[in-house]
Amino acid sequence: MARWRRILGGAAAALTVAAMGTLMQSSPAAAAPDGPDMVVGGTTATQGEFPFMVRLSMGCGGALYSPTLVLTAAHCVNGTGTNTSITATVGVVDLNSTSKVTRRSNYVYRAPGYNGNGKDWALIRLSSPVTGLATLPIARTTAYDSGTFTIAGWGAATEGGGQQRYLRKATVPFVSDATCNSSSMYAGQIIASNEICAGYAAGGVDTCQGDSGGPMFRRDAANAWIQVGIVSWGDGCARPNKPGVYTQVSYFAATIASAASSLGG
Incomplete structure (x- = not known):
């Protein structure tokens, strides 16, 4: 069974490069035996429609929890601790846009006790605040x-x-x-x-x-x-x-x- 919905291995490395300005639109491919992909059956969002959306360089998504924190999945990160390797892209629908805003991570907090079965959440702290973009409140009930x-x-x-x-x-x-x-x-x-x-x-x-x-x-x-x-x-x-x-x-x-x-x- 295909479990996680992140990009792995070489594809993640390619995405890191792509996020810097060379990302291409997808083309149809044969169905992978173990493969989630993206929003299937959807339509293109308009600029500014979801200002809290974040693209992460390891091949995952996220949402702005606050100007300095991104809420994402635990299985997207390797553990809790200092981490300066993640690039977050925000503020655009088009990842090639010259208007995109990027921030590097400086710390990752993965859900305590995460072992691959439930508890699939993590927070990524950014090196500096993202200003001028709405954050996404979480449901508390x-x-x-x-x-x-x-x-x-x-x-x-x-x-x-x-x-x-x-x-x-x-x-x-x-x-x-x-x-x-x-x-x-x-x-x-x-x-x-x-x-x-x-x-x-x-x-x-x-x-x-x-x-x-x-x-x-x-x-x-x-x-x-x-x-x-x-x-x-x-x-x-x-x-x-x-x-x-x-x-x-x-x-x-x-x-x-x-x-x-x-x-x-």
């Missing part, structure tokens, strides 16, 4: 953990395809824990307490490789964006009966906030 969600990212638009130059977006419906853990879907692999499933039984719309760590979000009671999930894993990309699986942000909200405070964010 389960009030918004159902309904219809928005997903966005720069990963591939087809399973096994290349990464995207332009940010893409789509909407996906909530899938209950009971349904997602049924024999026709993930057969008990979902950690019901702290993972959320979202997608269509028929497939066709999903996050995928290159989207790991990016946010799943929706409107709150005040019609403002609020983050409810972090792109984590899935079986393939937009396959029938294989919805995307996301870290349930509300379950970890207090721990995330505490960690952010300790990092000065």
